[in-house]
Amino acid sequence: MALTILVTGATAGFGAAMARRFVRDGHRVIAAARRTDRLQALHAELGAAVLPLALDVTDEAAVAALPDSLPPEWRDVDVLINNAGLALGLDPAHKARLADWDQMVAVNVSGMMHMTHALLPGMVARNRGHIVNISSTAAIYPYPGGHVYGASKACVTQFSLNLRADVVGLSVRVTDLEPGLVGGTEFSVNRFGGDTTRARAVYAGTVPLTADDIAEAAFWVVNLPSHMNVNRMEIMPTCQAPGPLVIKRS
Numbered sequence: 001m002a003l004t005i006l007v008t009g010a011t012a013g014f015g016a017a018m019a020r021r022f023v024r025d026g027h028r029v030i031a032a033a034r035r036t037d038r039l040q041a042l043h044a045e046l047g048a049a050v051l052p053l054a055l056d057v058t059d060e061a062a063v064a065a066l067p068d069s070l071p072p073e074w075r076d077v078d079v080l081i082n083n084a085g086l087a088l089g090l091d092p093a094h095k096a097r098l099a100d101w102d103q104m105v106a107v108n109v110s111g112m113m114h115m116t117h118a119l120l121p122g123m124v125a126r127n128r129g130h131i132v133n134i135s136s137t138a139a140i141y142p143y144p145g146g147h148v149y150g151a152s153k154a155c156v157t158q159f160s161l162n163l164r165a166d167v168v169g170l171s172v173r174v175t176d177l178e179p180g181l182v183g184g185t186e187f188s189v190n191r192f193g194g195d196t197t198r199a200r201a202v203y204a205g206t207v208p209l210t211a212d213d214i215a216e217a218a219f220w221v222v223n224l225p226s227h228m229n230v231n232r233m234e235i236m237p238t239c240q241a242p243g244p245l246v247i248k249r250s
Contacts, residue, residue, distance in 0.1 A: 003222070006030040006077045008057050008115060009084030011038035013185035014134060017215035018081060023049045025219070030074060032057075033084075057084045057111030066118050079222055080119045081132045082112040082156075087191045090145035101148040108152035113159065120163075123172045128226070130173040132218055133160045137180040137234060141242055153178075157232065164231060173229045175221045180236035183208035206239045 005022050009015040010031035019029045023046045031042055032055040039052035051074055055062060067075060085108045088100035116131060123129025138146050139153035160176035167174065181203070188199035214235070221230045 003027045003078040004030065004074060004076060005079040005081065005222070006032060006053075006119070007081045007083055008032045008055070008111070011035050011042055013187065013211050014179075014182075014214045014218075015081075015083045016042060017211035018083065018218050019046065019050060021212070021215040021219045022222075025223075028074075030070070030077065057115055058106045060110075060114055063111075063114040063118050066115075067122060075122070076126065077119050077122065078128065079130045079132065080115060080123075081134070081218060082115055083134045084111055085134060085152075087149040087187065089193075090191060092145060093147045096147065104148050104152050108149075109155050112156060116159075116163065120167075120172075124167065124170060128171045130175070130222055131160075131163065132175045132177060132221065133157075134214075135160070135176050135178045137178050137236060139178060140234070161231065164229065171226055173226075175230045176232045177214065177217055177221075178232060178234045179209060179214050179217075180234075181206060181208040181240045182210065182214065184210050207237060208239070209235065209237045 003022070005027055007015050007018050007029055010019050010029070011033040015031070015033065019031050019042060022029050028049045028051070029046075030051045030053050031039060032053040033039055034054065034056050036054050039054060043050045043052045051071070055066070057063060086104060088104055089096055112133060120129075120131065133156050135156040136150075136153040138150040139157040142150055157176050157178065160174050164174040183203040183206070188202045189196055192198045217233060217235055221233065224230065
């Protein structure tokens with residue numbers, strides 16, 4: 001059965017890869033993002049299976065109006081992928097910019113919650129649906145400079161697990177995807193304010209995951225039998241693993 005999938009942050013990285021992966025298998029995608037030029041390019045690439053939707057997930061009014069603003073034939077959203085998110089800065093907390101903290105919370109936490117609040121009631125009423133939230137291994141494993149980014153993703157993970165508890169017994173699934181080191185996206189470029197040299201250094205000497213890898217994971221969990229729910233999926237490349245606790249010696 002062809003599904004209607006709404007992906008936020010759909011014009012780059014994970015989101016664009018997910019749009020391509022689902023369309024390739026015959027599904028249709030509501031591609032939500034801020035950059036209208038990229039939305040039109042994605043629509044031109046993938047055709048009528050994509051509905052471009054200019055949306056900023058931090059715009060509370062626009063998100064609340066979303067269910068009724070979609071064309072009637074697109075309103076029964078089967079899958080919501082809360083992919084929009086970002087990390088800003090890697091300075092220690094006492095040197096970080098408060099504006100960066102606020103923006104990470106607004107997109108990573110509030111945007112995800114507002115999108116869920118807008119679309120979950122329809123899924124419950126139809127007794128079918130799937131919410132896939134993109135968290136991070138940073139939700140579990142702290143690192144210097146990760147402070148609010150890691151905390152925001154920990155909120156994503158815990159929100160996902162609690163959301164699953166709320167819909168238990170219904171045919172509504174909730175999955176938390178937790179990628180580790182992923183290269184080839186805008187993530188580190190955005191984190192370092194456009195400094196591509198510093199961004200490339202993050203992945204030097206590694207074979208990181210790719211956006212296509214994460215899209216494949218999302219595709220797999222969505223297409224499992226409807227009675228199966230993957231609660232959490234932690235994904236790392238083979239060059240990465242949880243490490244020992246840090247001990248600072250004098």
